[in-house]
Amino acid sequence: MPPAQLTLLDQSELLELVPALPAIEEGDNHGAVYTKEWVVDLMLDLCDYRAQRDLSHIRLLEPSCGDGAFLQRIVKRLSDSLRIHGRALADTRDTIRAYDLQGRNVQTARERIAALLVAEGWTNVEAIVAHWIRHADYLLAADGADFDLVIGNPPYIRAQEIPEKRRSTYIRLWGTMTMGTDIFVGFIEKGLRSLKHGGRLCFIVADRWQHNAYGRKLRKLISERYAVEAMFEMHGVDAFAASVSAYPAITLIRNGNQGRVLYASAQTSLDAHGGERLKDWFTRETPGAVSDPMFSACVLPDWFRTDEIWPSGSPEVLAFLEDMAERFQPLEDTATSTKVGIGIATGADDVFITNDAQGIEPEQLIPLLTSADITTGRVQWQGEYLVNPWDEAGQLVELMAYPKLKAYFLQHAVVLKKRHVAQKQQHRWYATIDKVHRGLRDRPKLVLQDMSSTISPVLDTQHYPHHNLYWITSTGWDLEVLGGLLLSEVAELFVRAYGVKMRNGTMRFQSQYLRMIRVPAPGSLNDDLSNALRQAFRDRDRAGATQAALLAYGLNALPRSK
Ligand SMILES: C[S@@+](CC[C@H](N)C(=O)[O-])C[C@H]1O[C@@H](n2cnc3c(N)ncnc32)[C@H](O)[C@@H]1O
DSSP: OOOTTSOSOOHHHHHHHGGGSOOOOTTSOOOOOOBOHHHHHHHHHHTTOOTTSOGGGOOEEESOOTTTHHHHHHHHHHHHHHHHTTOOGGGGTTTEEEEESOHHHHHHHHHHHHHHHHHTTOOSOHHHHHHHEEESOGGGSOOOSOEEEEEEOOOOOOGGGSOHHHHHHHHHHOTTOOTTOOHHHHHHHHHHHTEEEEEEEEEEEESHHHHSGGGHHHHHHHHHHOEEEEEEEOTTOOOBSSOOOOOEEEEEEESSOOOOEEEEEEOTTOOHHHHHHHHHHHTSSSOOOEEETTEEEEEESOOOOSSSOOOOSOHHHHHHHHHHHHHOEESSBGGGTEEEEEOBOOSOHHHHEESOTTSSOGGGEEEEEOGGGGTTSSOOOOOOEEEOOBOTTSSBOOGGGOHHHHHHHHHTHHHHHHSHHHHHSGGGTTOOSSOOOTTTTTSOEEEEESEESSOOOEEESSOEEBTTEEEEEESSSOHHHHHHHHHSHHHHHHHHHHSOOOGGGOEEOOHHHHTTOEEOOGGGSOHHHHHHHHHHHHTTOHHHHHHHHHHHTTOSSOOOOO
């Protein structure tokens, strides 16, 4: 990875890369979601970009300016500052740089900024505005590493929607981007790399990268070289001109050493008035913990120095997680022989899953558990089998020995051979992506479906879990007692804080999030408590499970979640 302070790209590299890319059409998805004025002002205040300071010295970059929501407020403040400090507009030629990929946005932004400057009494504004606002792809533009402030609202474009050639070019340039990352990951990396020492990046941006696998490289870069200075979770806040379902956070990162963090979690009701109060809070000499009707906020002594998933939630939830990490062990633990895993991926469910038990040798059919079998909170198997190509020792079976299996796979050979896994190793064309774990089928296990609005573990003893189910096995736990703990809102809080949130509050119960759950040692629970948890699990009694879990964790109540 190049050092943070290098000039990002030089012109010769760009000349080589850019002409090879197909032009971007105006109609393509550009991830345009415009930011409201009060949010822009809040962010500028947070970065101390105020007219009272001599802003002609502050080099600022807006990477994706749209029609100028940020630039309008920036240039107004700059203009006021020039007057206060007796400077000329010509002094600011290299003070501001902005980009947008769409020509019509660049034109609108230029017109609006020029009109603003004229209204402010400046003359000869066109040339300087054209120099400030450029029509280019930010991720491919040649910028130095000498900015004081990178600020804006980067585009929300999913990996699959970025034209492929352009995407691979981005990946070559920006180490945190992979074929699966949203474009804003590259914007954060490039923004950070273009900061001078002490410079800051302030984006309002979806917080997915803090929680999911594709954000790992970016979390690593930040925890190794930068400092998170403020994080304001803005889930559901009316921050944009159009309503969007992203879960954004105002994210302030400095090129410097990590210190304290201004942390806030907004109610969906947060508006310009609440924003003013939030500003009053963070501009205090020593901001403490506050609880406002529209947000709660606190100062954290440090940030997460890890590429592991970063949690989000109210200050109370963060304090709860810290307390849990100090007092309890992770759910997956060798001391209790507890393991978390995912069910089998086949690469061709239509072939490998069947409800016709006649066509295959019975020893190569395994009753398969899918999420449809556990929606009621109990196992109600609907009769699907995995057509199993593996033997007991974990080797692919010799098809010669299983004439029915052979005929079945040959019948579906075209589909099976098309799979990525089959193309990599052509002689293993009938292998499933994952192997079958020996013994997992008959072991007692808790299973959870990937997507759900509440945590809902179910006990299974005789099926093999399919890919969209996650499983937990343990020899140290009575699984019904553990099931009671996991059915509780206490356990759910971990997944809520660490996991990616989806539309309508649906959570994902993937292994990486289940592994973040902390649990008391089984031996620390007395018989009454164990019985209460077991009974609550049997009765699917979430309230009872929560009550017993609070006692098990030594808590009086759940932390306030907002
Ligand atoms: C989320 S909007 C934000 C606009 C503006 N900053 C605001 O907050 O109102 C993102 C903008 O990024 C632009 N964009 C998309 N891809 C870009 C790229 N690779 N380089 C520069 N701008 C890009 C889009 O045209 C769109 O105007």
